[in-house]
Amino acid sequence: MLEIKNYIGGVFQPALDGETLDDFNPATAQCIATIPRSKAADVELAVVAAQSTQSEWGALSMMERADWLDRIADALEAKHEHIAQTESMDTGKPISLARRVDASRSVSNFRFFAEFSREQPQMTFEMADAMNYVHRSPVGTVGLITPWNLPLYLLSWKVAPALLMGNTIVAKPSEITPLTANILAETLHELELPPGVFNLVHGLGPEVGQSILEAPGIKGISFTGGTATGRIVARTAAPMFKKLSLELGGKNATIVLRDADLTQAVDGAVRAAFSNSGQVCLCGSRILVDASIADNFTKLFIEKVESIQIGNPSLAETVMGSVISPEHLEKVESYIELGLAEGGTVLTGGTRAMTGFKGPDGIGAFLRPTVVADLPHTSRCATEEIFGPMVTLHTFDTEEQAVEMANHSEYGLAGSVWTTDLERGRDLATKIETGIVWVNTWLHRDLRTPFGGVKNSGVGREGGKWSMEFFSEMTNVCVKSGKLSE
Numbered sequence: 023m024l025e026i027k028n029y030i031g032g033v034f035q036p037a038l039d040g041e042t043l044d045d046f047n048p049a050t051a052q053c054i055a056t057i058p059r060s061k062a063a064d065v066e067l068a069v070v071a072a073q074s075t076q077s078e079w080g081a082l083s084m085m086e087r088a089d090w091l092d093r094i095a096d097a098l099e100a101k102h103e104h105i106a107q108t109e110s111m112d113t114g115k116p117i118s119l120a121r122r123v124d125a126s127r128s129v130s131n132f133r134f135f136a137e138f139s140r141e142q143p144q145m146t147f148e149m150a151d152a153m154n155y156v157h158r159s160p161v162g163t164v165g166l167i168t169p170w171n172l173p174l175y176l177l178s179w180k181v182a183p184a185l186l187m188g189n190t191i192v193a194k195p196s197e198i199t200p201l202t203a204n205i206l207a208e209t210l211h212e213l214e215l216p217p218g219v220f221n222l223v224h225g226l227g228p229e230v231g232q233s234i235l236e237a238p239g240i241k242g243i244s245f246t247g248g249t250a251t252g253r254i255v256a257r258t259a260a261p262m263f264k265k266l267s268l269e270l271g272g273k274n275a276t277i278v279l280r281d282a283d284l285t286q287a288v289d290g291a292v293r294a295a296f297s298n299s300g301q302v303c304l305c306g307s308r309i310l311v312d313a314s315i316a317d318n319f320t321k322l323f324i325e326k327v328e329s330i331q332i333g334n335p336s337l338a339e340t341v342m343g344s345v346i347s348p349e350h351l352e353k354v355e356s357y358i359e360l361g362l363a364e365g366g367t368v369l370t371g372g373t374r375a376m377t378g379f380k381g382p383d384g385i386g387a388f389l390r391p392t393v394v395a396d397l398p399h400t401s402r403c404a405t406e407e408i409f410g411p412m413v414t415l416h417t418f419d420t421e422e423q424a425v426e427m428a429n430h431s432e433y434g435l436a437g438s439v440w441t442t443d444l445e446r447g448r449d450l451a452t453k454i455e456t457g458i459v460w461v462n463t464w465l466h467r468d469l470r471t472p473f474g475g476v477k478n479s480g481v482g483r484e485g486g487k488w489s490m491e492f493f494s495e496m497t498n499v500c501v502k503s504g505k506l507s508e
């Protein structure tokens with residue numbers, strides 16, 4: 023049983039009041055760790071530690087901090103398998119996914135921002151009689167709050183640019199997936215990152231998370247999580263004029279046009295629907311198919327879904343593991359029941375997966391990938407975020423109808439379009455009200471591009487220069503040329 027501690031001022035320590043929370047492996051229902059149930063006093067300790075080292079860390083050049091990112095990337099790379107195994111155990115995701123996505127991307131997040139920063143020119147604007155220099159300085163101490171679906175992947179996506187731009191950090195991972203954030207803290211400690219630059223406080227969102235939002239010494243918040251929580255974050259932090267970046271929920275459309283390469287579209291739609299058991303905000307949870315190819319697409323799609331290997335996340339051949347918790351399993355099941363009540367037809371799945379792999383209590387949060395058809399695109403199942411292995415299937419007759427259906431959502435994060443006519447796909451993509459649209463692919467990521475959504479999917483963008491701008495304040499210095507008398 024791991025006894026995880028907070029990491030504050032370079033010291034691993036329990037919550038000041040000694041309270042703890044249990045952390046479970048959702049695939050086996052085993053308690054695998056305890057974490058501090060931190061409160062406001064722990065956050066105050068972390069903010070003081072961060073502020074005490076802010077000027078020293080901020081005084082380094084960006085190139086010196088980029089070198090730090092390279093050292094962190096190297097150290098995490100050396101722990102790649104340990105990170106993957108730990109992430110799989112903490113989330114129930116298959117080890118193959120944890121290796122290929124979570125562990126690898128955590129390394130590349132640090133490597134990317136180190137290299138990207140070296141390519142960024144000084145921003146200047148020349149006038150006839152003056153030169154404007156845009157100077158970047160740190161925001162200061164920032165709060166990073168992250169969710170349970172891609173724990174280290176999303177934490178490192180924020181930590182790397184925050185450190186690069188000279189900020190000090192108070193980070194809080196999800197209380198149900200704390201373990202790889204702890205590996206990051208251990209790694210930074212081993213590298214002797216100056217104490218106080220990175221601080222990690224564990225605990226419940228409404229307690230320690232809320233305290234981070236309210237801490238006057240925290241000048242910016244980068245939050246990834248659900249839309250409901252995003253509202254709380256905005257409501258708390260905005261009146262304090264903190265910089266805010268909100269990456270929230272999604273209900274993304276996979277649009278299959280009649281001229282799509284069917285095999286490519288089916289493979290892409292299944293991957294977008296059920297990767298990480300559908301627990302990725304970018305997942306394609308609504309599948310919109312041209313009516314003229316719907317029968318053929320649906321047949322191939324269901325065959326592909328039913329070939330997904332569900333089981334013990336520790337096995338290399340497993341494609342789909344458990345969902346994040348028994349409670350989340352019940353939430354997804356409630357949507358399956360709702361789908362039936364709304365007049366839908368379950369084409370496959372809909373029941374718990376008898377994987378033959380059972381934890382000690384004979385339970386494991388395994389749900390078979392589920393496809394529900396015959397629901398209107400305005401139904402609750404087709405408009406509310408389920409965030410699990412359940413998708414709805416809809417048909418359209420015209421592209422205008424496909425666009426209207428795709429945009430019939432309070433969310434606006436991502437989407438994909440499948441067609442052999444790339445210009446048509448690109449043109450259609452510009453009509454979809456989201457922050458990201460893929461054409462003939464999904465989750466194909468260039469880290470230089472803007473990442474984020476609109477409507478209930480959040481505010482702001484992260485990635486490349488957008489992360490550098492979020493995690494810095496800009497001062498424009500205008501220098502008049504020539505003699506003062508002119």
Ligand code: TXE
Binds near residue numbers: 233247252269270407
């Ligand atoms: O989110 P929660 P979860 C979304 C995804 C889904 C959700 C799942 O769509 O809706 O995240 O993650 C902390 N004050 N995305 O369930 O509950 C909480 O402890 C401060 C979108 O974890 O919102 C956790 O650390 N903090 C995303 C974090 O907020 C609070 C990609 C998120 O918790 C708090 C991944 C409070 N009052 C998931 N209450 C994207 N758009 O990229 C909770 N927290």
